[in-house]
Amino acid sequence: MSILGTRVLRAEDARLLTTGGTFIDGLALPDALHVAFVRSPVAHARIESVDTTAARSRPGVVAVLTAGDVDLPPEPRSHRRVPDAMERPRIARDVVRFVGEVVAVVVAGSRAQAADAAEAVVVEYDPLPAVVDPEAARRDEVLLFPDAGTNVAFSMPSRAGDDFFAGCEVVVEQRIVNQRVAPCPLEVRAAAARWDGRRLTQWACTQNPHGTRAGLAAALGLDTGAVRVVTPDVGGGFGAKHGTYPEEVIVAWLARRLARPVRWVETRGESMCALGHGRAQVQVARLGGTRDGRLLAYRLEVLQDVGAYPSGATLLPYMTRMMASGVYDIPAVDVDVVDVVTNTTPVEAYRGAGRPEATAALERVVDRFAAEIGLDPAEVRRRNLVAPDRFPFTTPTKATYDSGAYEAALDRVLEAAGYPRLRAEQAARRDRGDTRQLGIGLSMYVEITNPGGEPEYGSVEVRADGTAVARTGTSAHGQGHDTAFAMIVSAATGIPFEAIEVRHGDTDDVPRGHGTGGSRSLQAGGSAISGAVDLLIERARERAAELLEANPGDVVIDPGRGVFHVAGTPALARSWAELARPGPLAAEYDFEPPGATFPFGAHLAVVEVDTETGRVELVRHVACDDAGTVLNPLLFDGQVHGGIAQGAAQALFEEFVYDADGNPRTANLADYAFPSAAELPSFERVPMETPTPLNPLGAKGVGEAGTIGATPAVHNAVVDALAHLGVRHVDMPCTPEHVWLALRSAAPPPARAGE
Amino acid sequence: MTVNGTAHDHDVEPRTLLVQYLREACGLTGTKVGCDTSSCGACTVLVDGESVKSCTMFAAQADGASVTTIEGLADGDRWHPVQQAFHEHHGLQCGYCTAGMVMAAVSLLDEVPEPTERDVRLGLEGNLCRCTGYHNIVKAVLAAAETMRAAR
Numbered sequence: 080m081s082i083l084g085t086r087v088l089r090a091e092d093a094r095l096l097t098t099g100g101t102f103i104d105g106l107a108l109p110d111a112l113h114v115a116f117v118r119s120p121v122a123h124a125r126i127e128s129v130d131t132t133a134a135r136s137r138p139g140v141v142a143v144l145t146a147g148d149v150d151l152p153p154e155p156r157s158h159r160r161v162p163d164a165m166e167r168p169r170i171a172r173d174v175v176r177f178v179g180e181v182v183a184v185v186v187a188g189s190r191a192q193a194a195d196a197a198e199a200v201v202v203e204y205d206p207l208p209a210v211v212d213p214e215a216a217r218r219d220e221v222l223l224f225p226d227a228g229t230n231v232a233f234s235m236p237s238r239a240g241d242d243f244f245a246g247c248e249v250v251v252e253q254r255i256v257n258q259r260v261a262p263c264p265l266e267v268r269a270a271a272a273r274w275d276g277r278r279l280t281q282w283a284c285t286q287n288p289h290g291t292r293a294g295l296a297a298a299l300g301l302d303t304g305a306v307r308v309v310t311p312d313v314g315g316g317f318g319a320k321h322g323t324y325p326e327e328v329i330v331a332w333l334a335r336r337l338a339r340p341v342r343w344v345e346t347r348g349e350s351m352c353a354l355g356h357g358r359a360q361v362q363v364a365r366l367g368g369t370r371d372g373r374l375l376a377y378r379l380e381v382l383q384d385v386g387a388y389p390s391g392a393t394l395l396p397y398m399t400r401m402m403a404s405g406v407y408d409i410p411a412v413d414v415d416v417v418d419v420v421t422n423t424t425p426v427e428a429y430r431g432a433g434r435p436e437a438t439a440a441l442e443r444v445v446d447r448f449a450a451e452i453g454l455d456p457a458e459v460r461r462r463n464l465v466a467p468d469r470f471p472f473t474t475p476t477k478a479t480y481d482s483g484a485y486e487a488a489l490d491r492v493l494e495a496a497g498y499p500r501l502r503a504e505q506a507a508r509r510d511r512g513d514t515r516q517l518g519i520g521l522s523m524y525v526e527i528t529n530p531g532g533e534p535e536y537g538s539v540e541v542r543a544d545g546t547a548v549a550r551t552g553t554s555a556h557g558q559g560h561d562t563a564f565a566m567i568v569s570a571a572t573g574i575p576f577e578a579i580e581v582r583h584g585d586t587d588d589v590p591r592g593h594g595t596g597g598s599r600s601l602q603a604g605g606s607a608i609s610g611a612v613d614l615l616i617e618r619a620r621e622r623a624a625e626l627l628e629a630n631p632g633d634v635v636i637d638p639g640r641g642v643f644h645v646a647g648t649p650a651l652a653r654s655w656a657e658l659a660r661p662g663p664l665a666a667e668y669d670f671e672p673p674g675a676t677f678p679f680g681a682h683l684a685v686v687e688v689d690t691e692t693g694r695v696e697l698v699r700h701v702a703c704d705d706a707g708t709v710l711n712p713l714l715f716d717g718q719v720h721g722g723i724a725q726g727a728a729q730a731l732f733e734e735f736v737y738d739a740d741g742n743p744r745t746a747n748l749a750d751y752a753f754p755s756a757a758e759l760p761s762f763e764r765v766p767m768e769t770p771t772p773l774n775p776l777g778a779k780g781v782g783e784a785g786t787i788g789a790t791p792a793v794h795n796a797v798v799d800a801l802a803h804l805g806v807r808h809v810d811m812p813c814t815p816e817h818v819w820l821a822l823r824s825a826a827p828p829p830a831r832a833g834e
Numbered sequence: 835m836t837v838n839g840t841a842h843d844h845d846v847e848p849r850t851l852l853v854q855y856l857r858e859a860c861g862l863t864g865t866k867v868g869c870d871t872s873s874c875g876a877c878t879v880l881v882d883g884e885s886v887k888s889c890t891m892f893a894a895q896a897d898g899a900s901v902t903t904i905e906g907l908a909d910g911d912r913w914h915p916v917q918q919a920f921h922e923h924h925g926l927q928c929g930y931c932t933a934g935m936v937m938a939a940v941s942l943l944d945e946v947p948e949p950t951e952r953d954v955r956l957g958l959e960g961n962l963c964r965c966t967g968y969h970n971i972v973k974a975v976l977a978a979a980e981t982m983r984a985a986r
Contacts, residue, residue: 092921095929096913097866099904102930105857115921191847265868265876266929314866314930317962347869428902537851557965612879717970721927748873756955756968785967823983 081638083570087712090561090581096295100312103269103282104344105729111271112141114330114343115193117183117200118353119175122211122422122741123223124204126173129183139663142337145183145198146172150167151298151332157393161233164226164422168387169298169325170386175204176387177423178743179352184329186341209422209741213361213384216419223420225389230419232389234401237415238379244376251447257436257809259359259384261745262429262751264556266314268352270327272334275834280307281331282489283706285323286316286552287594289420292586294323295331302515305484310584317356317725320556321596322391326353327360331617332692351746355391356735357429359384360399360436365443370455374463376411379403379440383418385426392426393418398433400531401478405441406523406679407463412475422741428596429724431783434526435790442522442791443798443808450802456521456795457493461486461610478526481771481779488767489523492681495699495765501685511805512550518686518800522791525679528706528780529599532675536591537607538667539568539615545641545656546578550667553604556780564599564608566711567776572610572742573641576707583665587696591669598780601710603672608776610668618666619643623653665794678706678780682792684727689802695797697727697758703765704784706776715781722785723762728754729786730793734812752812801825835899837862838906846893853877853891854888856903864904864933868962875961878934878941879903885941887934887960904933906954907940915939915981916974927965935961940977947986949979 094100131143132549146168153166171180183200187193193240210221218229219707223230225759244250271282279301283291288308312490313320326343333341345353361382368374381399385392400414464485465472472480498519505517536552549568553560565579616636623643625632631789658664685699700723709715732752735743745751770777790811797813798806805825810817835842837860841865844859854881865888865978869875877888880902891932907914916939919925935958942949949957954975955968963971 085943088921089924091929092926095926095932096917097908099903099933100929102863102866104867105863126881162864263964264961265874265928266866266869312929314868315928317964349872360911369879473942559927717924717927717966720967720969721965722967724969725964745952747871749871753873753962753964755959756963756972759955759968761951761969762967763954808953 081570081700082566082576084709084821086298087562087576087711089559090565091559102266102312102314103271103284106271106311108271108340108342111340111342112186112188112337114333114341115197116181116186116326117185117197117202118349119171119178119180121175121204121206122178122209123207124175124184126171126175127205127206128829129203131183133381133826134185134196134785137192137196137199138194140185140186143183143196145554146170147331149332151328155740157389157391158233161389161393162227164224165232165389167731169328175238177351178456179424181325184523185590186333186337194474211421211423211737211739211741213419216421217382217417223422223672224745226776228262228581231417232385232420233418234394234498235396235416239378239413243378243411243413244367247375249369249448249451250365251444251451253444253447253808254364254366255362255364255440255443257358257360257362257439258811259561260357260429260729260733260750261735262319262354262357263316263808264315264320267345267347268324268326268354269344270330271340272331272338274335274338278305278307279331279335280309282309282311283327284313284320285310286321286554286556286596287785288584288586289552289592291323291327292595298328299331299335308586310554310605316556317430318432318596321428321594335369336388341666342670345477348747351751352424352551352743354425355427356386357426357736358436359426361441364440366444366448370452370770372452372462373560374407374409377404378413380415381417384419384421387423389418389420391428396764397432398527399437399798401476402434402437402527403441403476404474405438406525407466408465409463414476420669421708423503426543430722430786430793434783435787438522438524438787439791439794446795446798447807450807457489457498459523460523461489464510466713478527479674481674481773482769483677483679484524484769485523487660488681488705491765492683492701492703495763496683513689516688516690516800518555518688518796520684520792520796520799522788522795523681524787526784526787527675528597530597530675531670532672533593533603535593535603535607536589536667536669537611538665539611539643540665541655541659543656543659545574545654545659547574548580548582550589551581551583551604551608552589553600554594556595558600562607563710563714567608568612570654571616571638573638577622601776602774602780603670603776605710605776605778607668607670609775611666612669613779619658619664622658622664626653627651641832670802671775672718676707676773678779678781678784679703680704680784680788682788684792684796684799685778686793686796688797688818690822693815694824695731695818697731697793699760700727700789701763701765702785702788702789703767705767705769706781707771707779708768710776710778718781719764719785723789724754724759726786726789727759727793728812730790730813732758732812736818797811835896835901837901838903848892848894848955851889852891852893852896852957853888856888862905868930873962874958875938876931876934878937878961880937880941885938885971889900904936907936914940916943916978919974919978919981923970923974923977925966925971931961935963936969937979943979943982947979948983951976
């Protein structure tokens with residue numbers, strides 16, 4: 080039996096469980112200097128002066144540098160239509176635009192010396208008015224970049240006419256704040272660099288080593304061949320570690336300038352303000368249809384807060400727009416996008432990156448529509464799903480869904496959750512006026528994975544001892560690629576799983592790659608490994624034919640035994656070791672995806688809401704996530720669980736909060752509501768597999784799916800618990816305060832006839 | 835102090851935290867730093883058998899104590915049942931919280947040998963994980979409790 084599709088335990092675990100693994104801060108670099116950054120404590124100000132005199136005289140200090148000392152170009156623009164005036168310098172020059180922006184950099188003999196000296200740098204700021212709220216920023220009263228003349232960094236205007244909702248019997252509208260959150264990987268950012276006079280070696284805490292190589296090379300004016308990026312263990316990324324940050328570029332620059340190895344690790348406080356944030360959209364969703372539940376027109380306005388500089392977030396609304404109509408067949412869809420800058424931490428990709436925002440808006444407003452026409456939310460969804468015989472299905476926003484079985488996912492989740500029983504329990508609690516009301520929230524989603532459609536590199540090599548090494552351009556940071564890719568090699572070759580080493584993350588060892596992000600790794604990286612294995616087997620078959628003095632066409636592989644033999648004579652066989660002995664036996668393959676893939680699913684959340692205190696408890700979460708063929712259910716479930724937790728956390732707990740002056744109020748893990756095990760239940764997963772025709776594995780991406788499905792399910796559940804009390808919406812996160820305020824301001828619904 | 839059975843003797847700055855001492859002086863980098871507010875628990879170790887967030891203790895305070903870190907948990911090649919259960923139930927992904935989570939779980943099971951799911955969730959409240967959603971961590975700790983109960 081093939082090991083594909085089975086619960087193979089992870090190859091990665093042994094070192095992580097016994098030595099704790101090798102993360103950048105644990106690397107032995109004995110003579111490395113330590114870097115600390117001086118960061119702006121104010122959200123918007125002119126830099127009057129930076130006095131480094133005292134800092135320079137502190138013990139162990141090697142250098143204290145400001146913008147004028149560092150000849151680095153500004154960050155590349157995130158889109159050609161972003162105004163030039165909005166460029167981001169690597170070190171703030173004249174103006175600071177968010178709390179946490181780098182103002183100066185200190186290099187010293189020890190971490191403590193660097194931190195002490197950073198505190199001795201005296202910066203005088205002349206405060207400017209700050210704008211924090213994106214709706215205020217859009218009014219252009221306070222400008223971050225006066226030369227741009229506007230805070231609008233990018234826009235994609237609506238194409239809808241005045242008659243957009245013509246023919247709709249019912250139109251509902253909801254303003255939705257998809258709040259700013261902090262990704263919070265457990266490992267904060269870190270970097271180390273060494274310059275040997277000719278080449279740079281950079282240890283990077285990244286999801287994308289080859290992207291980092293390109294970013295560093297461009298910033299330093301080097302050929303990519305003069306940069307080696309090594310990515311050891313990385314403690315989570317969630318999208319926020321995909322790009323190349325100014326600090327990483329400065330660390331590289333320092334190693335070259337000082338001709339000494341340097342290293343840096345940030346504090347959590349720094350990370351909360353300088354690692355990219357996520358989400359941060361204000362949306363207005365309008366959904367129109369008929370009284371019997373047919374959806375006809377959907378219009379979404381997206382105001383994306385990109386933070387102080389238009390970086391990764393600039394293009395998040397592209398994805399929101401593309402995925403706007405979700406699993407539904409809605410004839411008219413229109414999306415209006417405006418990106419604005421604010422005096423806050425720049426926003427980057429965060430688990431889902433633009434798709435959770437699309438699903439959250441749509442699923443919330445579908446529930447409002449259902450409430451308006453008095454139809455069960457499951458039924459409204461069912462009546463509008465794209466039917467299984469319509470794939471590939473192209474939406475009005477030009478997404479082409481590869482495969483799907485949406486109604487089946489809905490049915491399975493309703494069945495697994497015991498939907499009618501839950502509704503009966505809810506009715507009973509309502510009847511008796513229970514102070515712990517039950518809420519049942521549904522969401523359905525379809526999302527896009529490997530959205531950029533980038534190719535991926537894979538190779539496999541068999542050593543003379545019969546063991547194998549596979550190389551990939553993806554870069555795991557918790558996903559389990561060592562395990563998944565070794566399974567692919569083992570299943571096809573018969574080489575034992577334990578004898579296969581998977582290597583990634585060193586750009587000198589792996590020639591090219593696009594890293595891990597957008598849930599692309601298995602479908603692109605795994606398919607590349609699979610393609611390389613196919614080529615390897617072809618080559619091995621030819622070599623076996625020579626050794627067996629047979630026609631290559633007559634030689635077959637027996638993957639059960641890991642040997643080649645002439646068909647019909649299995650006793651006379653050649654092992655991989657025998658085939659590899661005469662000389663290198665290897666193959667490489669670049670997988671070119673014919674298109675993105677579209678995982679989908681249905682989630683159902685059950686919450687209890689205390690109507691006196693506003694406290695919400697998530698008591699059940701049932702999820703059917705279909706991401707095509709499952710390679711390893713252990714890894715798949717793990718991705719879904721983590722995704723659900725992050726999605727539920729956005730619905731219930733997390734928000735990165737600024738005061739009106741742009742001071743962060745949640746810049747540590749004591750104030751930021753990162754949930755623990757005590758706030759979450761165990762999750763109920765319902766399996767379903769609808770393969771994609773777009774790659775040999777049949778796999779779509781599952782990394783982000785759980786997050787995308789979970790947030791609106793939990794959010795809808797909270798509103799549902801209070802619907803009979805007249806509540807139509809609660810702003811996320813559904814904290815006791817938000818719930819209580821929603822209850823207070825709700826108008827009790829008129830009593831229905833017969834009640 | 836004794837760390838994982840080996841005696842360590844250093845002069846330290848008064849401000850040196852136990853976690854810094856373990857990582858920098860003893861070279862035991864399995865114990866992690868994940869925050870600066872004693873919120874995340876990535877630095878959890880055992881001090882005289884009890885779990886301690888090693889960022890909340892000065893190295894000097896642990897003078898004379900016996901400290902166990904993730905590197906010293908297994909008995910040679912034989913893993914502790916909690917390590918084994920984290921592996922079998924996929925209780926770790928990126929691995930960054932893992933050392934602290936495992937040490938906290940070992941301590942929890944020492945105090946509450948037959949925990950309910952709720953006991954485990956409350957007992958690990960001081961340890962944050964961003965990858966697993968805690969689902970498999972909780973499963974692993976319950977499984978380890980069962981293994982340890984059967985072995986008694």
